[in-house]
Amino acid sequence: MKIAVEGCMHGDLDNVYKTIADLERDENTKIDLLICCGDFQAVRNKKDLESLNVKPKYRQMNTFWKYYSGKEVAPVPTIFIGGNHEASNYLWELYYGGWAAPNIFFLGFAGVIKFGSIRIGGLSGIYNCRHYSLGHFERPPYNESDIRSIYHVREYDVHKLMQVKEPIDIFLSHDWPLGITDCGNWRELVKKKPSFEKEIQERTLGSKPAAKLLEKLKPSYWFSAHLHCKFSALVQHGEGGPMTKFLALDKCLPGRKFLQIIEIESDPGPFEICYDEEWLAITRTFNVAFPLTARPADLRSVQADTEGSRQWVRSKLNTRGNKPFEFTRTAPCHDPSQPVFNGSSAEHHRNPQTKALLKFLELPYLLDNSTARNEPSSYSPSVSKAEIALTAFVVSMYCGLHPVVNS
Numbered sequence: 001m002k003i004a005v006e007g008c009m010h011g012d013l014d015n016v017y018k019t020i021a022d023l024e025r026d027e028n029t030k031i032d033l034l035i036c037c038g039d040f041q042a043v044r045n046k047k048d049l050e051s052l053n054v055k056p057k058y059r060q061m062n063t064f065w066k067y068y069s070g071k072e073v074a075p076v077p078t079i080f081i082g083g084n085h086e087a088s089n090y091l092w093e094l095y096y097g098g099w100a101a102p103n104i105f106f107l108g109f110a111g112v113i114k115f116g117s118i119r120i121g122g123l124s125g126i127y128n129c130r131h132y133s134l135g136h137f138e139r140p141p142y143n144e145s146d147i148r149s150i151y152h153v154r155e156y157d158v159h160k161l162m163q164v165k166e167p168i169d170i171f172l173s174h175d176w177p178l179g180i181t182d183c184g185n186w187r188e189l190v191k192k193k194p195s196f197e198k199e200i201q202e203r204t205l206g207s208k209p210a211a212k213l214l215e216k217l218k219p220s221y222w223f224s225a226h227l228h229c230k231f232s233a234l235v236q237h238g239e240g241g242p243m244t245k246f247l248a249l250d251k252c253l254p255g256r257k258f259l260q261i262i263e264i265e266s267d268p269g270p271f272e273i274c275y276d277e278e279w280l281a282i283t284r285t286f287n288v289a290f291p292l293t294a295r296p297a298d299l300r301s302v303q304a305d306t307e308g309s310r311q312w313v314r315s316k317l318n319t320r321g322n323k324p325f326e327f328t329r330t331a332p333c334h335d336p337s338q339p340v341f342n343g344s345s346a347e348h349h350r351n352p353q354t355k356a357l358l359k360f361l362e363l364p365y366l367l368d369n370s371t372a373r374n375e376p377s378s379y380s381p382s383v384s385k386a387e388i389a390l391t392a393f394v395v396s397m398y399c400g401l402h403p404v405v406n407s
C-alpha cells in the first residue's frame, strides 16, 4: 500500500491533490491513501471561518468547500486529524470521527480506524497544560478564549487512546511528541530552526500526552506537522523492542517538504475506511465519563468491562458491517458568486453521521449539552465556586507535577 503523508493542509486541497496526481503520472504509480496531520481547515462557508482561530484579515475560504459541495471529489481517500487552525464548530459535530466530505474522513478528536488491514490512530489538537485536564466545555459560537481552548488536547481523549492494546500501524498527532528530537538529528534541525534550541534544551518542545501515547502504543509510524519543517527520528522502545519511525512534515507551499510517500506492507484490498472494533468498544465504555463542562472527567466512574464491550460491538458490527455511516451535508456550501453569506448562524447541528453512530452504539447524544457557562439558572453559585476551585487545583497539579517523559 502506498500512502502519501502530508504536513499541514491549511485548506489547500487543490494543490495537494494536484501534487499527488503529478507524482502518480511522473512515477507511474498509484497512491492508495492521503494522510494529513492537521490544520486541515474544513471550512464549508463564510460562517465556519468565525470558528477558525485565524485573525479575521487572514481568514480565507481556500478550497475545502469545493469538496464539501461536490464540485470537486477527492481523488484519493483522505484521512485527517485536527490541528490548531480548524473550523472547530464543524469538527465538533464529528467529535467521534466521520466523513467531512465525500472520500475525506476526519479521525475525530481522538480515534482509531482501519484502512484495509492497516490500523490508523490519531489525536487532534495541540497540547496546552492549562486546559488538559478540563472537559469539553466549548460550544459554538466561540468567544475569544474558547476559539483557542477548543483545540487543546484533553486528558479524557488521551486516556481513551491509552486503553488501546492491539498494535497500531500509524499514529498521527498535530504537534510533535515531547522529546522526539532526542531520537533524531536535532543539531541539524536547530541549524534550520534556531528558535527551537532553547525549547529542546528546556524539554518543552512538543506534547507531553503525545509522548506518553508514543511510549504506550509503540506504533510502526508516527506522523506530525505543526512546526512547519521536515524532521525524522527513529524511536527504539527498550532494548530489542519495537521501533517507531517518526516523520514531521512542512505545510503545502512551493519548494517545501510537505509530502512524503511511504510504502507499507498490507493485505490486498479493498482499501476502504472501516470502523475499528477495539476503538468502538473503548468509545462505548468511556462515554459515561464524557466531560461536557470544564470539570475534569471522572475516569474512576468507568467500569471497564473491555471484553464484554468488545463482544457486544463485534456482534453489532457483524450484523451491520463496519463501513462508516454515510456523508451528509449539514451546512450550506460557500458560493463564490454570493459576496455575503446568508445561511444560519454557527449553531450546533446534530450531524446525522454522529447520530447514527451513537444510535448504533446505543449511546446518548451529548455534544449539544449546555455548559455551566450557558446555563447559569440551573447552577448553584456555591457548587460552581467549589468546581472552579477543584478545576484550578487539578490544573496546577498537572502543570507542576507531571514528569517529563523520556522517549
Ligand SMILES: [Mn+2]
Pocket: 008, 039, 083, 084, 085, 174, 225, 226, 227
Ligand atoms: Mn498548527
